[in-house]
Each structure stands twice: as C-alpha cells, then as structure tokens.
Amino acid sequence: MSSSDVKQPERTTYREAMREALREALRSDDRVFLMGEDVGRYGGCFGVSLGLLEEFGPERVRDTPLSESAFVGAGIGAALAGMRPIVEIMTVNFSLLALDQILNNAATLRHMSGGQLAVPLVIRMTTGAGRQLAAQHSHSLEGWYAHIPGIRVLAPATLQDARHMLPSALADPDPVLIFEHGSLYNVSGELPSTVQTVDADHAAICRPGTDISLITYGGSLPKALAAADELATGGISAEVIDLRTLRPLDHATVTSSVARTHRAVVIDEAWRTGSLAAEVSARIAEDAFYDLDAPVERVCSAEVPIPYARQLEEAALPQTADIVAAVHGAVD
Amino acid sequence: MSVARPSRTRKTPAPSKSGRKPTSSKDEASARPPSAHGTAGHRKDLLQAMLRVRRFEERCVELYSAAKIRGFVHLYIGEEAVAVGVNEYLTPDDAVVSTYREHGHALARGIPAEAVMAEMYGRTTGCSGGRGGSMHLFDAARRFYGGNAIVAGGLPLAAGLALADRMRGQERVTCCFFGDGAFAEGEFHETANLAALGQLPVLFICENNLYAMGTALERHEAQTDLAMRSASYGMIAWAVDGMDVEAVEQATRKAVEGIRAGTGPDLLEMRTYRFRAHSMYDPDRYRHKAEVERWKERDPILLLAERMRDNGELDDKELARTERRIGREVDHAVEAAEQGPQEPVDHLLHHVTGSSAGTVGRP
Numbered sequence: 001m002s003s004s005d006v007k008q009p010e011r012t013t014y015r016e017a018m019r020e021a022l023r024e025a026l027r028s029d030d031r032v033f034l035m036g037e038d039v040g041r042y043g044g045c046f047g048v049s050l051g052l053l054e055e056f057g058p059e060r061v062r063d064t065p066l067s068e069s070a071f072v073g074a075g076i077g078a079a080l081a082g083m084r085p086i087v088e089i090m091t092v093n094f095s096l097l098a099l100d101q102i103l104n105n106a107a108t109l110r111h112m113s114g115g116q117l118a119v120p121l122v123i124r125m126t127t128g129a130g131r132q133l134a135a136q137h138s139h140s141l142e143g144w145y146a147h148i149p150g151i152r153v154l155a156p157a158t159l160q161d162a163r164h165m166l167p168s169a170l171a172d173p174d175p176v177l178i179f180e181h182g183s184l185y186n187v188s189g190e191l192p193s194t195v196q197t198v199d200a201d202h203a204a205i206c207r208p209g210t211d212i213s214l215i216t217y218g219g220s221l222p223k224a225l226a227a228a229d230e231l232a233t234g235g236i237s238a239e240v241i242d243l244r245t246l247r248p249l250d251h252a253t254v255t256s257s258v259a260r261t262h263r264a265v266v267i268d269e270a271w272r273t274g275s276l277a278a279e280v281s282a283r284i285a286e287d288a289f290y291d292l293d294a295p296v297e298r299v300c301s302a303e304v305p306i307p308y309a310r311q312l313e314e315a316a317l318p319q320t321a322d323i324v325a326a327v328h329g330a331v332d
Numbered sequence: 333m334s335v336a337r338p339s340r341t342r343k344t345p346a347p348s349k350s351g352r353k354p355t356s357s358k359d360e361a362s363a364r365p366p367s368a369h370g371t372a373g374h375r376k377d378l379l380q381a382m383l384r385v386r387r388f389e390e391r392c393v394e395l396y397s398a399a400k401i402r403g404f405v406h407l408y409i410g411e412e413a414v415a416v417g418v419n420e421y422l423t424p425d426d427a428v429v430s431t432y433r434e435h436g437h438a439l440a441r442g443i444p445a446e447a448v449m450a451e452m453y454g455r456t457t458g459c460s461g462g463r464g465g466s467m468h469l470f471d472a473a474r475r476f477y478g479g480n481a482i483v484a485g486g487l488p489l490a491a492g493l494a495l496a497d498r499m500r501g502q503e504r505v506t507c508c509f510f511g512d513g514a515f516a517e518g519e520f521h522e523t524a525n526l527a528a529l530g531q532l533p534v535l536f537i538c539e540n541n542l543y544a545m546g547t548a549l550e551r552h553e554a555q556t557d558l559a560m561r562s563a564s565y566g567m568i569a570w571a572v573d574g575m576d577v578e579a580v581e582q583a584t585r586k587a588v589e590g591i592r593a594g595t596g597p598d599l600l601e602m603r604t605y606r607f608r609a610h611s612m613y614d615p616d617r618y619r620h621k622a623e624v625e626r627w628k629e630r631d632p633i634l635l636l637a638e639r640m641r642d643n644g645e646l647d648d649k650e651l652a653r654t655e656r657r658i659g660r661e662v663d664h665a666v667e668a669a670e671q672g673p674q675e676p677v678d679h680l681l682h683h684v685t686g687s688s689a690g691t692v693g694r695p
Contacts, residue, residue, distance in 0.1 A: 033499070059499060065529065070488045070522035077492020077506075080477060081427075083499065085492075100519070104482050105489060113470035113478060114461025115683035149684050173686030 009190035017163035017191060018048050018156075018180065022086065025166055026056050029084060032170065035062040035071055036088030045090045046126060046185050072098035072123065076106050076175075079121040084170055089125040092141045092179065106175040107150035121175045122166070127155075128181040128219040128269055129317055135305035138313075140269040142179045142218070143276035146247040152176045153246040154200060157184065157221040159191050161198060161244060168200040179246075181219030181269075200245060203253040209239035212327055213257040215280055216267040217243040220318055224267050227323035236331060246276060254280065255288045262293040263330045267318050272300035297326040369420065369581065372645040375636060378420075378577050380654050382412040382633050385436040387658045388445055391666060392435070392452065392466075396612045400670075401452040403465045404481075408436035410607035413632035414539055415440040417580025418507060418600075421588045427475040427493045427506040429486040432467035433539075433606075434479040437509055443471045449665035455672030462675045463683065483544075484510060484517035487536075491523050494532040494597075505591050507535045513544030515561065516552050524599075528566040531596035535587055536562070538601045539574065545610045546618040562599040574602030575630045578639075607631070 012020075025032045034049060034056075040063040043050030053061040064071040068089060075087040089095045095102070102123070109117045129138035146153045152172055156162045162180070169176040206221065207228050216224045221242050228238040239257055243249065258264050264284055268277035281296045302316040367373030389409050395401045408415065415436035422428065422441075430437040438448050443459050451458025452466050460470045460478075467481040477493065480486035490508035497504045514520045515538075527534045538558055542549045549556050562569035568590065572583040580602060587598035605627040609616035640646040682688055 065522070065525055067522035067526055069519050070491060070526045073485075073488020073519070073523070074492035074495055074526060077477075077489040077494070078496040078499075079492070080489070081493050081496030083496045100482055100485055101488055104485055105480070109478070110685070111683045112460060112464050112468045113472065113683075114458070114463050116460070116470050116472035117477070118686060152685075 009192050011188065012159060012163075012191050013186060013188045014159055014162045014180075015046065015048055015185040017159050018166075019050065019052070021163050021166040022049060022052060023055065025086065025170055026052065026060060029170070031082065031084040032086060033060040033062060033078075033083065034086045034088065035064055035075060037064055037066055037071075037090055039063060039088050044088065046182065048180075048185070049088070068094055068097035069101055073101040073105060075121050075123070076101060076109075076119050079119045079175075080109070080117055084120055084122070086122045086124060086170075089123060091137050091182075092125050092127040093136050093139055095123075095125050095141070102145070102151070102175070102177075103148055107148045110174065111150060118173045119175050120170075120173050122169045122178065123175065124178045124180060126182045127179040128183060129301075129306045129313060130183040130219065132308055132310055132313055133182075133306075134308040138306035140218075140301070142177070142246055143268070143270045143274075143279075145177050146249075146276055146279075148247075150174065151247065153179070155179045155181075155218040155244060155246055157181070157218050157242050157244070158206075159187070159189050160195060161200075163191055164195065164198040165200050167197070179218060183219045187222070201250065203244055203250040204242045205239060205253070205257065206242050207238070207240040209237040209261065211237045211261055212263040212265065212331060213239045213241060213254070213261045214265050214267060214323065214327070215241045215243065215254055215257075217246060217276075218269065220267045220269050223318060223320045224323055226320045227327065230320065230324055231327055236327060238327060243280075249280070249283070251283050251287065254284065255291075258284055258288045259291045262291055264292070265297040265299060265323065265326045265330060267299045267323055269301055269318060271303050272298055273303060275300055294330040297330050299323050299326050369585075370578070372640070372643065375578070375640050375645060376650075378416055378581075379633065379636050379640065379651075380658070381416040381419075381440060382577060382636070383654065384445070384658050384661070385412045385415065385439050386633060387655075388439060388448075388662055388665070389435055391662050393608075393612070395452070395666065401466070403467070404432065405452070405466045405612045406433040406610065407606065407608040407612075408433055410627065410631065411539055411541060411574065411604045412436055413577035413580050413636075414537065414574050414602045414604055415509075417577040418535075418537055418584045420581040421584040422505065422507055424474065425502075425504050427477055427490070427504065429477045429490040429493070429506065429508040430469070430479050431483075431486065431509055431511060432479050432481040433511070434469055434509075435466070438469045438471070438476060438479075441471070441474055441476050443469065443474060443476060445661055445665040446668045447471070449669040450672045453669040453672060454675070455669055456675045457668070457672040461683070484514040484519035484523075486510065487514070487519050487523035488526075490534050490536075491527045491530075491532055494527065494534045495530060498530070498532055503592055505533050505535050505588055507537060509537045509539060511544065512538060512540040512542065512549055512558060513547075513552065514538070515558055516544065521565075524562060524565040524567065524597075527597040531594070533591045533594070534597040535584070535591055536567070536597060536599035538562075538599060539604055540601050541604050541606045543606075543610070543619070546614070548618070559599065559601040562601070567597050567599050568595075569599035569601065571601040571603055574604030575632045575635055577632055577636055605630075
C-alpha cells in the first residue's frame with residue numbers, strides 16, 4: 001500500500017467543522033440558505049460562517065436586521081414554501097425574542113393544520129457560559145426548547161458531530177434546533193476522514209466504564225471526560241454518555257448504562273430546577289430504579305443569573321471538581 | 333374615504349430569473365369570477381360572496397349559542413368587503429396568511445363552507461382535521477397558511493413565504509391579513525422593515541376596525557394614521573374605504589400589480605368595522621351602541637346593494653334566489669358537520685412530527 005492510499009486525519013476546530021458542514025449543505029442543495037444577524041459580511045458573530053458570503057453570494061448567505069422574531073418567522077415561512085433555511089441566532093438569550101415564532105408557529109403548524117404543513121427549518125444558536133459574558137449572553141436554555149413537542153433539539157459536543165450532524169437536521173421534515181456551546185468553537189483535534197456521517201438519533205458512550213454513568217451533553221462533555229480521567233487514577237471507572245440529541249431523548253442508552261454501572265451523575269450547565277437533568281433523573285427513577293445502588297446525583301449551575309467576574313462565573317458553573325465530588329458522593 | 337396613493341420613488345426591483353411582468357391573463361382568468369370587474373354581473377358576484385360569508389357567520393352565532401361549536405369564535409360580520417374584495421386579485425398560486433378572525437378570508441379563498449364548518453365542530457372532515465377550530469383554519473392546497481391567533485404572529489411567516497418566491501423567481505404574492513392591534517406588536521415593525529429591505533412580494537392588508545379587542549385605536553396607538561406609519565418603512569401604503577368592496581378590489585389591483593412587477597411590499601389600511609363583539613365571549617361594553625349603529629349604515633352589503641339598485645342592476649327575485657342558494661349551502665355545511673366523523677382519541681398524537689402516525693408524506 002502506497003502512502004497516498006492512507007487518508008490522514010484532518011486537523012480542525014469545532015468552528016471550522018461547523019463551517020465545513022454549512023459549506024457542504026449550501027453546495028449540495030440549492031434550497032438551503034443561511035440567514036441571520038451578521039452571518040454574511042461580518043462572517044458570523046463567532047466566525048462560523050466566515051467566507052461563505054464570498055463563496056455563495058448574498059442571496060444564499062443573508063444578513064438580516066436585528067429582528068429575531070421576523071427572521072426566524074421568515075425562515076419558517078420559507079420552509080413552508082419548500083426551502084431549507086438555516087437560521088442563525090447569535091445566542092440562546094437572544095432566541096427569546098423569537099420564542100413566539102419557534103413555539104407558536106414552527107413547533108405547532110404541523111399539528112394545528114392536521115398534518116398539512118411541515119416546517120423543515122434548522123435554527124443554530126450559541127449557548128452556555130464560561131467566557132465572562134455575564135447574564136444576557138451565557139445561559140443554557142436548551143432544556144426549555146427540549147420541553148416542546150414538534151421540534152428536535154441537537155447539541156453537538158464533538159468535532160465529529162459539529163461536522164456531520166447538519167445533514168440529518170436538514171433531512172428532518174420538522175424544525176431542528178442546534179445548540180453550539182460557545183466554549184467549544186476553539187476546541188481543536190483530528191477529524192477522521194473515514195467518517196462521513198453520524199447517527200444523530202442516539203446518545204453516544206464516549207468513554208466506557210463500569211462503576212458509574214456520567215450523563216451529559218454539550219459544553220459539559222469535556223468536563224465530564226476530564227473528571228473520568230481523574231477518577232480513573234483513583235480506581236473509579238466512569239462511563240461517559242453524551243446525550244447529543246436532547247429531544248427526543250435516547251433514554252434506552254442511558255438506562256442500559258445505569259443497569260450496568262448502578263450509579264449515575266447527570267451533568268447539565270442549566271439551572272437545576274426544572275432542568276433537562278431533572279428529566280433524565282426522573283426517567284432513571286422511573287425506568288431503572290431497581291438497578292440503582294445510590295441516589296442519582298446532579299451537577300448543575302448555581303441558581304443565579306450568570307455573573308461576570310471570573311471567579312464568580314467559575315463558581316456558578318459545573319466544574320470537573322464538582323463532578324468528581326458528586327461521583328465520590330455516589331460511590332463512597 | 334379613499335386616499336390618494338402617495339408618490340414615492342420605488343427602489344429598483346431586484347432582477348429575477350424569469351423577468352417580471354404584470355399578472356398573466358391565465359392567472360387572472362383562474363381567479364376571477366366569470367364577469368369582468370366593474371360590470372353589473374361582477375357586482376352580483378361580489379354581493380353574493382359577501383352574503384355567503386355573512387350568512388355563514390350568522391349560522392355560527394346560532395350554533396355557538398346552541399353549544400354546537402366551542403372555543404373562541406371571532407366574527408367578521410361588517411368586514412366582509414375586505415376579504416371578498418382582496419381575493420378578487422389573488423390567484424390560486426398566491427398565498428394567504430390570516431388571523432383568528434378568518435372565516436371570511438377562508439371562504440373567500442375557496443375553502444368549502446363544509447370544511448370550515450366541520451372544523452368548528454372539531455371533526456375529522458374539518459379543514460384542519462379538528463385540531464385547529466375557528467381560529468386555525470388551514471388549506472395547504474389553496475395555499476391558505478392559516479389563522480394565526482397571536483396578533484402579528486403571521487407577519488414574519490408571510491415574509492418568509494414571499495422570500496421563498498423571490499429566491500425562486502416565482503411571480504407570486506403573499507397576502508397577509510392582520511388588524512390594527514398588530515401595529516402595537518414588535519413583529520409588525522420587524523416584518524415591515526424586513527420585507528421592505530428585501531423588496532419582498534407581500535401584500536399587507538391591515539383590517540383597521542378601530543379596536544384591538546376592547547381597546548380603541550386612539551387608546552392603543554400614539555399615532556393613529558396607520559398608512560402613514562407603514563409608508564415610513566419604505567413601503568407604498570394607503571388607506572382604503574374598507575366598507576366599499578369595489579374600492580377594496582381597485583386598491584388591491586393597484587397594489588398587486590406593483591408587487592408582481594417586483595417593486596416590493598405594499599400595505600393597504602382597510603378602514604372597516606366589526607358589527608359584532610370581539611368574540612362570542614365579549615359583552616361589548618367598551619363602545620357605544622350608537623357608534624355601532626352609525627357604522628351599520630355603511631354595511632358593505634347594503635352599500636353595494638344600494639349602488640346596484642341605483643344602477644338598476646338589482647333584481648329582487650334573483651337576490652331571493654341567491655339567498656336561498658346560500659341558505660342551502662350553509663344548511664348542507666351544518667348537516668355534514670353534524671354527521672362528520674369524530675377524530676378518534678387514539679389519533680391524539682398524530683401530526684406532531686413527520687414521524688408521528690398519521691403523517692401522509694414528507695415535504
């Protein structure tokens with residue numbers, strides 16, 4: 001075998017992987033267009049769409065006014081008419097300005113019309129804290145969206161998912177919300193060139209283990225993996241599960257893991273009360289109660305608007321040390 | 333009451349693949365009643381269309397009182413000239429986005445009375461399969477994108493439908509109805525700006541009936557000249573006598589011709605009035621009976637009938653025959669709704685996502 005036959009893994013970042021996914025979508029389907037605040041000339045608030053305007057032109061990479069409700073609603077209308085819009089909202093906090101459109105139209109039109117209409121719309125937005133952006137740019141509200149029937153919620157946490165989840169979202173006949181944790185954009189690594197697609201419907205076991213299940217998603221995944229490394233040095237084998245799709249939840253992967261490990265910690269950057277972590281915990285209690293050797297633990301953000309000062313922000317968020325401590329609470 | 337169209341320099345229309353031209357004769361032929369606009373025969377058609385909406389809704393009142401139909405029911409009585417007149421210049425390829433006060437829009441668009449009535453009965457045979465009710469009538473085949481019950485919530489949708497048409501070079505218009513109350517909502521202003529910026533082919537029809545539910549226009553808008561405010565977004569906008577169906581259709585013709593030619597959105601402020609309360613729940617305490625009576629003197633049906641009588645175009649016998657025919661159509665709609673199948677409860681979770689049971693096909 002000559003050396004040219006061996007495909008080298010590609011060195012990339014989460015941001016570049018997402019951009020490549022967008023580029024591929026724009027190339028392969030002329031119904032696809034990207035729309036949002038500063039996605040064109042500016043290159044995207046977080047630089048994700050940099051260069052796409054030059055490549056695809058202003059009709060398909062559309063800068064919008066600061067009108068979240070209007071451009072999300074316009075995405076819904078265009079999707080109703082057969083296009084495949086990808087709408088970018090700068091952050092999840094800003095998406096609240098479009099909540100009417102997302103809930104009352106995107107998630108509802110199919111049902112309310114008796115199945116006559118479909119809204120094949122993809123909405124991408126940044127979520128999460130960790131960059132000292134204070135209380136109007138830092139929250140994790142994806143759990144709210146996961147509450148809503150009629151939409152699908154994705155949280156790519158790895159380079160591979162950033163690169164390959166988008167086709168599945170675009171193929172969906174219903175609205176799909178993609179949450180990109182802001183702390184992940186600069187994560188770099190190698191993307192195996194052999195992988196061209198991912199199964200977006202199932203949770204992934206990122207690290208197998210036998211003593212406890214760490215269940216998480218998005219920006220908390222790297223922290224859970226770091227915690228598992230640390231626990232391994234102390235002789236605790238932690239299994240790390242990335243939920244990946246927050247609605248519909250792949251609960252089977254979670255319960256089968258808990259059935260093997262008999263212990264679980266759920267890590268979620270959202271506030272604990274009424275959170276996705278609460279939902280996962282409740283389902284474990286409902287479906288795997290007799291497999292448990294200890295109560296389910298949760299590691300979530302402190303119940304406070306995310307503060308600016310570094311030490312306060314760090315204290316508010318789930319950290320690796322908190323996860324390790326929660327595991328010891330469940331195991332010891 | 334009709335105000336002169338304000339002059340404004342239109343922006344250069346964006347180029348399109350097909351090249352824009354005025355409404356094709358094929359489009360007009362498919363939308364128009366057989367008689368030409370402005371003729372005696374056409375006025376008969378308009379009168380009949382308005383009567384049909386009126387009689388349908390009068391029956392709704394009876395059925396609501398008899399607890400046959402439930403939920404919120406918002407009547408259009410008094411505003412019929414708007415739906416009927418606007419529809420005259422829409423083609424089947426155009427799209428309509430409506431509000432919760434939509435029976436008139438739906439009937440004018442051609443959704444059968446039977447399907448609308450069955451929907452209010454919550455039947456499988458209803459135009460939304462019993463999941464929408466009075467406020468959420470849909471008909472995908474007729475490009476009727478529903479009653480939206482969030483004030484101004486349909487406007488962004490209309491901009492998106494129009495954007496898709498623009499991007500594909502289709503010469504279609506999206507007609508979006510809303511009330512004066514929408515002017516206080518952010519979604520109106522966001523969409524007006526977005527549509528004008530993108531020169532999107534949207535016909536905004538504001539049905540200014542002077543009340544946002546129970547709050548009078550001058551109590552909910554600091555500036556009550558809605559057409560003038562709309563024009564400030566760079567749209568062509570003007571006020572129209574919404575009680576005169578022929579004035580409505582003429583204004584719509586002008587607007588639609590411009591929009592189809594690619595000059596961007598227009599807004600028509602239709603000055604109208606609802607004769608009934610906001611909804612069947614509303615005791616109507618916030619306005620004087622004398623005001624309602626004064627507006628009833630300009631009832632759009634009476635207004636047109638008088639014009640026709642003056643012209644010697646109204647044949648009382650023929651009118652009586654028309655009334656009987658409409659009566660039979662409404663009777664039939666009620667009968668069919670009464671006998672229509674109930675959607676089975678085990679279909680409750682149908683149509684939630686594309687993979688739910690009951691989904692017919694993917695888009």
